[in-house]
Amino acid sequence: MSNEQRGRSIAGIAASIQTGALDPRDLIDETLDAIDRYPDQAIFICLTPERARAEAQASSCRIRDGRSLGLLDGVPFGWKDLFDVTGVTTTAGSVVLSGQPPASADADVVKALSAAGMVSVGKTNMSEFAFSGLGLNPHFGTPRNPASGNDDRITGGSSSGSAAAVAAGLVPAAMGTDTGGSIRIPAAFNGIVGYKATRGRYSMKGVFPLAASLDALGPLCRTVQDAVWIDAAMRNLTAPLISRRSLVGQRFVIADTVFFDGAETGVVEAFEAAVERLARAGAVIRRQAFPVISDIFALMAERGPLVTAEAFALHKERLSGPDAARMDPRVVARARLGERISLPDYLHIVERRQAMQTEFAALLAPGELVLTPTLPHVAPLIEPLRQDDDLFFATNGKTLRNTLIGNFLDWCGVSLPCGFGDAGMPVGLMLSGLANSDDDLLATALSAEAVVRGER
Known part of the structure; x- marks a missing residue:
């Protein structure tokens, strides 16, 4: 990816795409090449180049014919590996799920952003089963914070790869989930914007859970404006309904x-x-x-964390069977604490x-x-x-x-x-x-x- 494109917001990229100065096909080729050449290969778990190029081709044709779907059309996007993407196995950052069948359909929010013209480039890394705020992953590697100097620092979790991908300028935005801070933590650590929506604002169909009573979704991106556009598309709106509010008296x-x-x-x-x-x-x-x-x-302290109780219930069979030996021991130890919660x-x-x-x-x-x-x-x-x-x-x-x-x-x-x-x-x-x-x-x-x- 050229220096001119890297690190741009969705708004900046969209302006070039909509005016014809930038073809989505060239942009996706540059994006995939930049990801391939980037020194930190722990940011993405897998790429979806065939889908990305097909979606970019369709976007290019629409825009050339004057049928743009809007400002997100042709813009690259990354998905935390909790979201089902057709033809790709959702691993939730764990080798335990790597042998599961590929997803037969997109998660609802993947469908929504695809319908808005966004181009899915692949699955981003994360803490195993989203159960850590630090982002270390012994299976797929630990992404390095792009803001680090000579010392490697964490990106934060659990949406570690999504944050690193945006902060490194590989994609302008990527999706995260947030059960205890997993969008806002890596956003803060990496110096980008992270928006956690109210739980239930978007459909959770096709999203691997951690704790249903706490799980929420939202994007990691470079600006609030980008988050507003993504929010609208995730709710199947053709344009945002949100207007800028004055700070005077707020x-x-x-x-x-x-x-x-x-x-x-x-x-x-x-x-x-x-x-x-x-x-x-x-x-x-x-x-x-x-x-x-x-x-x-x-x-x-008295009764136990809500997230731990629900995570234990979700993974109870896994934790008591042979899969536990293949999981991150720290995830296993923390999840098993939920057994104590009556x-x-x-x-x-x-x-x-x-x-x-x-x-x-x-x-x-x-x-x-x-x-x-x-x-x-x-x-x-x-x-x-x-x-x-x-x-x-x-x-x-x-x-x-x-x-x-x-x-x-x-x-x-x-x-x-x-x-x-x-x-x-x-x-x-x-x-x-x-x-x-x-x-x-x-x-x-x-x-x-x-x-x-x-x-x-």
């Missing part, structure tokens, strides 16, 4: 409880600088403690979760969005995490801490790059909204993005 609350505990100085400084820029742009910002957030972690415990968690969601919602002003650091630290080094189980689990827990709050409370959220912290690595700022406030969230993020990035 209300934000900084949640002081838990989010800043043990945060690196560089993260806090980058976040606070972005907050100051938002205030200068006219936003109304207050700070508040939310004891209900602490209650989430007290409930987890049915009364699980039902109590579900009941308390609903009450906590209601309690938190009552503390927000109308239209108010939550403003926090996406993560308390920048991307750590890969090798120490490979070598030390205790360090791995401690780091995984801290990495998931800020983002899992939004999954438990059923928020939608978007992580925006807001500066750099330790070792010059990217820092993310997270905007979150109550369930089904996605349109308001994205409308605000459209205006907040440049301010948060420090571009104006």
Whole structure:
């Protein structure tokens, strides 16, 4: 891929395609070649060149004949390997599933983006069964954070390959899933945009689950505008219905409880600088403690994590059979903890979760969005995490801490790059909204993005 094309947003690529300056067939050839030549071969699990070239050919013909499907037509896209793509086995990042039959149909959201003209280039790597926020994978390799200097750092997980593919400029956007932060974590670590929609905003048909009561979908991309276009297409809309919202008078609350505990100085400084820029742009910002957030972690300590209970139920047979020996031992160890969570415990968690969601919602002003650091630290080094189980689990827990709050409370959220912290690595700022406030969230993020990035 030429330097001119690499790293461009969907908007930038679409402008070239729609005017005829760039043929989708040439773009997909350049994309596949760039992926093949890229030094890190752990980003993609597999490519789908035949499908990609056929879709690019169809796009080229449509645009030449004046029948473009819209601004996504001809744009390359990557799929986390939880999404069914016709003719390809969905492995969920595990060799345990590599012998399963290929998918007989596309997942619903794959169909939706294909119908909008996007070109599927292949399946991106991930944490095995999506059960880690760090992105290490002993089967298919661990993608390296493109923002790393001389030291290899993690991309974050579980949507590790999707984030790396976008951050490296190999594709302008890729799909992720988010059960405890798996879109927003790698977005923050890699300095890109990650949008986690409200759970249920899109069809989950054809998507391999982790925990159905927490699983959500969304894209990793270079700009909020790209996320808005993808969101519309995933809902089978021909154009977005979301308009940019002024920051003047927009209300934000900084949640002081838990989010800043043990945060690196560089993260806090980058976040606070972005907050100051938002205030200068006219936003109304207050700070508040939310004891209900602490209650989430007290409930987890008392009864167990909801995600662990549901992951154990999903993988129970696998964990008690010969497949367990072929899985990542760390995934096995974490999933087996779910066996300790009884049915009364699980039902109590579900009941308390609903009450906590209601309690938190009552503390927000109308239209108010939550403003926090996406993560308390920048991307750590890969090798120490490979070598030390205790360090791995401690780091995984801290990495998931800020983002899992939004999954438990059923928020939608978007992580925006807001500066750099330790070792010059990217820092993310997270905007979150109550369930089904996605349109308001994205409308605000459209205006907040440049301010948060420090571009104006």
